[in-house]
Amino acid sequence: SDVWVDLGGTREGPPDPSSHGRCLIRLLRQPKPTGPMEVVVMVRSARGLLAADKGGTSDPFCEVSIGRKKRKTKVVPKSLDPTWEESFTMALEAGECTFTCDVFDHDVIGNSDFLGRALVDTRTLMMGRAREDWLPLGVRKTGDEAQGSLLLKVLKREKGKPQELFIEVLSARKLAAADRGGTSDPFVVIHAEGQKVKTR
Secondary structure, three states: OOEEEEOOOEEOOOOOOOOOEEEEEOOOOOOOOOOOEEEEEEEEEEEEOOOOOOOOOOOEEEEEEEEOOEEOOOOOOOOOOOOEEEEEEEEOOOOOOOOEEEEEOOOOOOOEEEEEEEEEHHHHHOOOEEEEEEOOOOOOOOOOEEEOOOEEEEEEEEOOOOOEEEEEEEEEEOOOOOOOOOOOOOOOOEEEEOEEEEEO
16 A cells, blocks of 8 residues: 655654655565464463462463464463563464463472463454454353453564564655755655665
8 A cells, every 4th residue: 555654753742744755665565475373472461360379379371273273382480461572483284273371370399370361363463463452361161260461462473484564665755955956856765674775
C-alpha cells in the first residue's frame, strides 16, 4: 500500500507537512512462503498467577509445546508476576496449527503444580509480522485451577528466513529549500532495526 509520510517531526511534537513537506512510500508484502514454516515464541512474563506454595507464592516456569516438541523457560523463584524474556524457535510440521503454553509451579520433590494454559492458533498470525498479546490462562481439564495471564510475542515465518520489510520510496513534494538557489538535492535515509539504507 502507498502511504504519504509527513516530514520534519521531532520528539517534542508531530511533523508539520506545511513547512517540511511529505514523502510517498510503498510498503510491500512478503512473497508467499514456499518452504516449511516455523514460529518464534518469546515468553515474556505473566501476572496474577495462583499461589501454589505455603508462603503465598509460586516458583513458575512456562512450557511451550507444538506437537511432540517442548521447550521450557527458567524457573523464577517466589513470584506471582514472573518475567522470563526467553525465545524459542520451533518448526511447524504439516497439520500443526496450535501450540500451548503451560505455566507450572516448580517443585523439587514430586510433580510440578499446574497454574494455567494459553492456546495460540498459528492460522490467526500474519506471515512475517510479530504479534504481542496478553493471553488469559485457562484450565487443561475439569478439576484444574487457573488464573492470571501470560504475555507472549509470536512470529510466524518461513523456516530459516528472517522477518523482511520491503519499502519503495516513490516521491516527495513541498520540500524545504536547502540550497541558495531555492532548491534542494534530496535523498531519503531509512532506519529500521539497527540498519540504515539511503536512496540514490
